[in-house]
Amino acid sequence: MSAIRTACEVSPCTAKLISLLVFSRIDHIGIAVADLDAAIAVHEGTYGMRVVHRETLEEQGVEAVLFDVGENHVELLRPLGDDTPVGRFLAKRGPGLHHVAYQVHDISAALSRLREDGVRMIDVAPRTGIRGSRVAFLHPTASGSVLTELVEPATVHR
Amino acid sequence: MSAIRTACEVSPCTAKLISLLVFSRIDHIGIAVADLDAAIAVHEGTYGMRVVHRETLEEQGVEAVLFDVGENHVELLRPLGDDTPVGRFLAKRGPGLHHVAYQVHDISAALSRLREDGVRMIDVAPRTGIRGSRVAFLHPTASGSVLTELVEPATVHR
Numbered sequence: 001m002s003a004i005r006t007a008c009e010v011s012p013c014t015a016k017l018i019s020l021l022v023f024s025r026i027d028h029i030g031i032a033v034a035d036l037d038a039a040i041a042v043h044e045g046t047y048g049m050r051v052v053h054r055e056t057l058e059e060q061g062v063e064a065v066l067f068d069v070g071e072n073h074v075e076l077l078r079p080l081g082d083d084t085p086v087g088r089f090l091a092k093r094g095p096g097l098h099h100v101a102y103q104v105h106d107i108s109a110a111l112s113r114l115r116e117d118g119v120r121m122i123d124v125a126p127r128t129g130i131r132g133s134r135v136a137f138l139h140p141t142a143s144g145s146v147l148t149e150l151v152e153p154a155t156v157h158r
Numbered sequence: 159m160s161a162i163r164t165a166c167e168v169s170p171c172t173a174k175l176i177s178l179l180v181f182s183r184i185d186h187i188g189i190a191v192a193d194l195d196a197a198i199a200v201h202e203g204t205y206g207m208r209v210v211h212r213e214t215l216e217e218q219g220v221e222a223v224l225f226d227v228g229e230n231h232v233e234l235l236r237p238l239g240d241d242t243p244v245g246r247f248l249a250k251r252g253p254g255l256h257h258v259a260y261q262v263h264d265i266s267a268a269l270s271r272l273r274e275d276g277v278r279m280i281d282v283a284p285r286t287g288i289r290g291s292r293v294a295f296l297h298p299t300a301s302g303s304v305l306t307e308l309v310e311p312a313t314v315h316r
Contacts, residue, residue, distance in 0.1 A: 021206055025228035026184050029258050031304055042302045046277055047260070048179055069260060070183035072230065095303040097255035100187050102205070102227060119204055144200045145253040146189055 021110045023102035027151040028066070028073035032086050032098040036065065036078040039095075043067050043074060055130055062086050064130050075101075075130065099137075099147035107134045107152035114138070126152070179268045181260035185309040186224070186231035190244050190256040194223065194236040197253075201225050201232060213288055220244050222288050233259075233288065257295075257305035265292045265310035272296075284310070 033039040043049045049067040056063045061084030065076040077098060079087035089098060104110045107126045114121060120139035129135030132154035140147055191197040201207045207225040214221045219242030223234040235256060237245035247256060262268045265284045272279060278297035287293030290312035298305060 023205060023207065023227050026187065026230040029184065029187060029255075031302070033302065039302045042300070046272070046275065046300065047181060049181065069181050072184040093251065097187075097258065097304055100255065114204070117204065142200070142204065144189070144191065144197045146255055 021104065021113045023104060023150075025103050026072050027101040027103035027149075027153070028075045029097060030075045030077055030099040030101065030147075030149070031096065032089050032093075033076050033078055033095050034090055035095075036063065036076060039076050040065060043076070049074065053131055056080070057130065059127070060085070060129075066130060099149055101135070101149035101151045104150050104152055107136060107150055110150055111136055131155075179262065179271045181262060181308075183261050184230050185259040185261035185307075185311070186233045187255060188233045188235055188257040188259065188305075188307075189254065190247050190251075191234050191236055191253050192248055193253075194221065194234060197234050198223060201234070207232065211289055214238070215288065217285070218243070218287075224288060257307055259293070259307035259309045262308050262310055265294060265308055268308055268310075269294055289313075 031039065040051065044051065044067075049069060051065055052068050052073075053066040054064070055066075058080070061080045063078045063080065065078075067074040067076075077086045079085075079090060081087055082091065086098065111121070111124070111126065115124070120142040121136060122139050123136035126134040126136050129149075129151060134152045134154075136150050138148045138150070189197065198209065202209065202225075207227060209223055210226050210231075211224040212222070213224075216238070219238045221236045221238065223236075225232040225234075235244045237243075237248060239245055240249065244256065269279070269282070269284065273282070278300040279294060280297050281294035284292040284294050287307075287309060292310045292312075294308050296306045296308070
């Protein structure tokens with residue numbers, strides 16, 4: 001049971017306060033891939049996962065493919081060019097785990113709270129992510145070298 | 159809603175067949191850390207996550223600290239020495255995302271199915287993981303360079 005749902009059983013007021021930052025789940029892991037078709041074959045063929053969405057995010061310089069894993073997701077990221085964040089990641093480290101994204105209830109409130117705490121962010125305001133979500137990345141210096149994203153989904157996909 | 163639960167609504171027989179391999183959720187992400195106290199401070203202090211378990215796994219050469227994130231977990235891994243898998247990972251790549259673990263209902267059945275499909279494994283039989291779970295790692299050549307673990311928990315922690 002998530003902290004938010006637990007809090008809701010306490011009182012709506014407490015729930016609202018707690019849900020400003022609380023991560024309700026791992027929304028997804030992002031995986032940088034050089035060969036998108038081969039990576040889809042692993043996730044569909046070997047793991048039996050289902051592709052639920054495919055989108056080109058020009059602003060982030062990636063083609064993204066999303067799979068369901070229960071209430072979580074796997075996001076494959078193919079760079080649109082070498083001079084993109086994922087393109088540079090691939091050149092430096094090769095294919096592999098790229099980031100983790102935690103789901104939040106209210107990303108604007110979460111960012112305000114992080115700002116108040118002096119946490120360094122890549123995005124000081126939410127921007128549009130995959131499937132119309134609102135997302136923001138923490139700066140790696142604030143997240144122990146793990147590229148970390150906050151996601152407020154447009155719709156909670158189950 | 160997970161595939162297993164969806165399947166259970168279809169028929170118990172179908173549920174059993176589907177659950178042999180289906181990944182019911184992301185069980186956890188594993189993060190390699192050099193400074194465990196600093197990483198705990200990020201996850202507790204910045205993210206507001208709760209430490210739920212701490213264990214030294216001599217066989218895997220790590221001290222592990224587990225946090226709840228809704229029904230998922232974050233696992234911090236501090237190597238017990240330089241000549242351990244996580245010690246070598248840190249020396250080569252530095253701190254960061256180390257592996258992803260998917261939860262399965264029946265790990266023995268899942269491994270049988272993977273063997274039948276000719277999927278290369280690091281572990282051909284389950285071994286004991288954190289909190290008495292049964293775990294097995296796929297070989298990186300079979301998982302697109304993402305170190306991937308299957309986990310059958312001793313108890314489903316919610």
